[in-house]
Amino acid sequence: MTAQTEPVISLILNGESRSFPGPLTVERLLAQLPLPAGRVAVLVNGEVAPAAEHAARPVTEGDVIDLISMVGGG
Amino acid sequence: MPVDAATAAVDKPLRLGSRELHSRLIVGTGKYASLDLMKECLEASGAEMITVALRRVDLSGKTPNLLDHIDLSRYVLLPNTAGCYTREDAVRTAHLARELGIGEFIKLEVIGDDTTLLPDMVQTLAAAEQLAGEGFQVLAYCTDDPVLCKRLEQTGCAAVMPLGAPIGSGLGILNRNSIRLILEQAQVPILVDAGVGTASDVAVAMELGCDGVLLNTAIAGAENPLAMAHAMRMACEAGRLAHLAGRIPKRRHARASSPILDF
Numbered sequence: 001m002t003a004q005t006e007p008v009i010s011l012i013l014n015g016e017s018r019s020f021p022g023p024l025t026v027e028r029l030l031a032q033l034p035l036p037a038g039r040v041a042v043l044v045n046g047e048v049a050p051a052a053e054h055a056a057r058p059v060t061e062g063d064v065i066d067l068i069s070m071v072g073g074g
Numbered sequence: 075m076p077v078d079a080a081t082a083a084v085d086k087p088l089r090l091g092s093r094e095l096h097s098r099l100i101v102g103t104g105k106y107a108s109l110d111l112m113k114e115c116l117e118a119s120g121a122e123m124i125t126v127a128l129r130r131v132d133l134s135g136k137t138p139n140l141l142d143h144i145d146l147s148r149y150v151l152l153p154n155t156a157g158c159y160t161r162e163d164a165v166r167t168a169h170l171a172r173e174l175g176i177g178e179f180i181k182l183e184v185i186g187d188d189t190t191l192l193p194d195m196v197q198t199l200a201a202a203e204q205l206a207g208e209g210f211q212v213l214a215y216c217t218d219d220p221v222l223c224k225r226l227e228q229t230g231c232a233a234v235m236p237l238g239a240p241i242g243s244g245l246g247i248l249n250r251n252s253i254r255l256i257l258e259q260a261q262v263p264i265l266v267d268a269g270v271g272t273a274s275d276v277a278v279a280m281e282l283g284c285d286g287v288l289l290n291t292a293i294a295g296a297e298n299p300l301a302m303a304h305a306m307r308m309a310c311e312a313g314r315l316a317h318l319a320g321r322i323p324k325r326r327h328a329r330a331s332s333p334i335l336d337f
Contacts (some may be wrong), residue, residue, distance in 0.1 A: 014130045036139045040131055041173035048169045066130055068170050070140050072112065073127025073154055074102030074241070074290025 012064045026054040029065065041068040081311050084318050088286055090263060091179065091211035091232040093150055095122045098280070099310040100152065100265065102290025106299065109143040115293055116149070118303035120310075123150040125181055125290065127157070128170050152213065154181040159194065161201040168205050179232070180205060181267075181288075183215040191241040195222050199229060206230030215267050218252040220259065227262050234262055235288060238279065239269025242291045246275035250282060257283045273302070273309035280313025281321070 009022040013029075020029060026042055026049055042049040043066040049057050059065065087094035101121040106112035116124060126140065144151075153171035155164040164184050171177040182202055186194030193216055205212050211232040216222055218236040226234045236256055239245035246269060247253060257264055263285035270276055270289040279287050287310060296302035 014133060033133060034135050035133075036131060036135075036141070038139070038141045039174050041128070041170040043166075043170070046166075048166060048173060051173060067133070068128050068174070069131045070126045070151075070153070070174065070176070071129045072103040072106060072109075072140055073156055074104045074125055074288075 009059065009061050009063075011059060011062065014066055020059075024059040026057045026059060026065075029059050030054065030067075033067070035067070036069060038069065042066070043068065081315055085314060088263060090123070090213070093123075093179075095150070095286075097122045097307075097310070098286035098314055099276070099306060100125065100286060100288040101293060101303075101306075102288070103140065103144070104290050105294035109138050109140065111299060112294070113143045115299050115303040116144075118300055118307065119293065120307040121149070123152050123179075125152045125154050125288070126176070127154055128167055128174070150179065151176045152179045152181050153177070155183050155201075156185075158184050159186070159197070160184065161197045161204065164197070164201040165204055168208075168210055172210075177210065179211045179213060181213050181215060181235075182231075193217060193237075195219070199225055202226055202231055203229040213265070213267075218249050218256065220252060220255040223256045223264070224259055227260065231262060233265055233285070234260065235265045235267035237268040238266045238275065241268040242295075243269055244271025244292060244295075245269055246271055247278050247282070250278070253279070253282050253284065270306075273305040276306055276309040277313035277316070280310055281316050283317050286310075 007022040008019050009024050010019045045064050087096050088098050097120045099119055099121045100123045101119045102125045103112055153176050155167040158164040158167055168180045184194050184197040184201055185191055202212050202214050206229050213233040213235055214226045214231045215235045216226055223234045223236055238247040265286040265288050266279040266284050267288040270292045276287045293299050293302045
């Protein structure tokens with residue numbers, strides 16, 4: 001599926017190994033995912049990546065990305 | 075409803091940080107059999123503030139979206155830090171809530187033990203201090219220890235929320251005397267959080283003088299959650315009204331309700 005010249009970036013997304021064509025930023029990654037309506041918060045290697053930085057924040061080989069939203073809770 | 079009107083006539087709204095709430099019941103959104111049922115129960119409870127948790131997005135798209143079932147113009151969201159065991163975890167979760175645009179209030183909950191789900195108060199105090207310093211309106215879940223509740227208040231919490239009993243236990247208010255002592259010294263709202271099993275537990279908390287009650291399982295886990303949501307609403311109002319009305323003192327001997335027989 002990916003053109004041969006594009007680098008493939010492997011990362012851990014919500015606990016699962018996934019690969020995406022690079023180069024990758026948080027914003028580009030989010031654009032490729034079937035996300036629910038509403039905002040999604042992002043952790044890169046366990047640290048909060050503020051929305052204002054998503055466009056510039058690179059995602060590189062081996063990064064651990066967690067996408068967080070609201071669920072029912074008490 | 076007549077009960078609402080009677081309460082409104084003698085009561086003030088509950089002030090939490092910058093918000094005023096007319097309902098003193100805060101309810102959770104977890105453990106419901108369906109989100110439709112949750113929505114009905116939230117309405118029936120009369121709550122204006124509801125708790126939510128933060129978890130990984132389901133990228134399979136199979137999980138219904140909580141937000142599709144919550145009218146954000148109607149409810150103030152109270153994200154919790156459930157599942158956190160350290161100050162660092164709790165602070166990070168609060169920061170994530172802020173990223174989601176729901177970070178005005180945070181229900182701080184730092185668990186110290188898996189079996190009892192009792193809070194780790196050392197970590198809770200440290201997290202409360204940091205989050206209050208960062209401008210969060212912290213509602214802190216804690217043990218029913220009057221000294222620790224005072225310490226939490228001094229960190230700048232918007233409300234202190236001692237447990238009635240362990241989370242989800244349904245054991246009610248196990249130590250009424252502790253709750254009374256906490257209330258006597260409090261300068262911020264005191265809400266009982268956790269342990270409520272049925273409506274009378276809510277009424278007891280409110281009669282003691284608590285400013286509100288937070289519960290989830292007692293409604294969501296009831297055989298008929300919708301009926302229990304109504305019951306909780308009425309119990310909260312009844313207990314609050316009884317507290318404001320001022321109960322008669324307890325006596326060891328009888329006092330006749332009718333005048334002495336005079337014929």
